[in-house]
Amino acid sequence: MALVQDNVLYIDRFIPTFPHPQLWDLSLSPNGHYYPNKPPGLTFLGLPVLFATNILNISFPWDGWILILLSCCFTSFAVLMVYLMCKNTLGMDEKVSIITSLIFAFATFAFPHSVTLYSNVFSQFFVIFSTYFLINKQQIENTIVRLFLSGMGMGFLIILDYPNLLLIVPMLVYLLSSKNWRLIWVFLIPVGLFVIVLAWYQFVCFGSPFVTTYTYAVTHSDVSTGFNNPLQRGLIGLLITPRRGLFLYSPILLFSLYGLVKMVQNKSERKEALLFISLFLILLVFFALQKYSSGWIFGSRRLTPVLPLFVLFTGKVLTLPKDEVFSFLPWNNARSFLERHGNVVFWTVFGILLSISIGINTIGAITDVHPTNTTYFDHNIELLLAGQISGFIWNFSPLLGFAIILPAIILISSTLYKVYQKPLSTLNLRSP
Numbered sequence: 001m002a003l004v005q006d007n008v009l010y011i012d013r014f015i016p017t018f019p020h021p022q023l024w025d026l027s028l029s030p031n032g033h034y035y036p037n038k039p040p041g042l043t044f045l046g047l048p049v050l051f052a053t054n055i056l057n058i059s060f061p062w063d064g065w066i067l068i069l070l071s072c073c074f075t076s077f078a079v080l081m082v083y084l085m086c087k088n089t090l091g092m093d094e095k096v097s098i099i100t101s102l103i104f105a106f107a108t109f110a111f112p113h114s115v116t117l118y119s120n121v122f123s124q125f126f127v128i129f130s131t132y133f134l135i136n137k138q139q140i141e142n143t144i145v146r147l148f149l150s151g152m153g154m155g156f157l158i159i160l161d162y163p164n165l166l167l168i169v170p171m172l173v174y175l176l177s178s179k180n181w182r183l184i185w186v187f188l189i190p191v192g193l194f195v196i197v198l199a200w201y202q203f204v205c206f207g208s209p210f211v212t213t214y215t216y217a218v219t220h221s222d223v224s225t226g227f228n229n230p231l232q233r234g235l236i237g238l239l240i241t242p243r244r245g246l247f248l249y250s251p252i253l254l255f256s257l258y259g260l261v262k263m264v265q266n267k268s269e270r271k272e273a274l275l276f277i278s279l280f281l282i283l284l285v286f287f288a289l290q291k292y293s294s295g296w297i298f299g300s301r302r303l304t305p306v307l308p309l310f311v312l313f314t315g316k317v318l319t320l321p322k323d324e325v326f327s328f329l330p331w332n333n334a335r336s337f338l339e340r341h342g343n344v345v346f347w348t349v350f351g352i353l354l355s356i357s358i359g360i361n362t363i364g365a366i367t368d369v370h371p372t373n374t375t376y377f378d379h380n381i382e383l384l385l386a387g388q389i390s391g392f393i394w395n396f397s398p399l400l401g402f403a404i405i406l407p408a409i410i411l412i413s414s415t416l417y418k419v420y421q422k423p424l425s426t427l428n429l430r431s432p
Contacts, residue, residue: 033205039212040201041160042119046070071121075114078125079105081132082308086315089136090269093319100315107357108250108307109299112364116301119160123305126160127167127279129153131309134171134187135272144186147175151187155194157305159201162212163286164305170278174271234288242376244300249364249377252314252357255350258325259313269316276309298364298380322346 036043049070053063082104086097104110113121130153133146154171157164168191175184199209238244247254263273280303287302317325322343360377367383 039159072114074122074125081128096318104311109304111361112298112369120301120304123160126153126157127305128308147186151190155191159198166282174275249299250357252353255317256313259316280306298369
């Protein structure tokens, strides 16, 4: 609002609305002004909404509700990109593509976090957006356009959150290993433009293009941070504990581990599988070293940017013969039983884990995504049992958004897929 109403980047006028001006979320610059300690990407995305609400004189709380709708829309766009990645890039059929996108929408952190204005929510869209255009050769024949769009997505990731800069490494490796490696400059040009924007912002705020909002906040406050958490402890915390555990909050993603193995074993999909898992592991390890860094929030919002890619491995499992999924079991009796009833066993286990995943994330969405002084899921259950679902109206909006946009996802994506496959003049769009 400072940029919209006062045409300035500092937020001094709004400091009295903060309960504690010395909070980690603020930085006092050498020029005597307060700035957010975050990169400017989220601000840039919200500017059109804030300009519109200011012109239309839409005041609190409705302006905030509209911003939440923006967050919901970007989550829905990420759902769309998951569908397109499954259908157009990985060659999955319509049914599997829909199921995979629904798993991402309702059975992961994406659901409860879609009503928060964190950069991670928007990063998840730009991660899969950038990855989609990086690897999708069949649907977009113009390589220059494709790589430029991928670079645009990567560039916006950088100004959304500093750790996203690490994601450029596996993307560059993937690009350099392709036959279009000489066009790497097409990818890097938009990335460079966004880096210039970020450097300008840091220069205006802190007098140097090389001083980030994070490093300045840490070096000029009492906040202690660093990569001093044992890696194994961080990995356990982020993956399998009630505190942050990805596989506890979304047990359906256990299938992604098997899907990853099968994609790596397939030579035609190996490069893409390694790209997806590299992007996931980079953020996982980065934040595992920071004592479950995610604030007081439901699950781990730090992993949401790469969840769309990790879900793709679960989609891969749905394309495999179901009696092969549990073939790793060492017992002969179990193997014999699965040969006869593998399909039933698979869908039973899949249905149970999917129901648990949807149930847990729905409870997080309709109760409180920001539980006070706790980071454990049992607090959300206590709120539900006590009938404290005051955020239900606000948090229910993504469910409505997904329900409305899903038919459009199926219709538009299927039509585009047909258009890409055949010349427009040969299409009979009226045929069933």
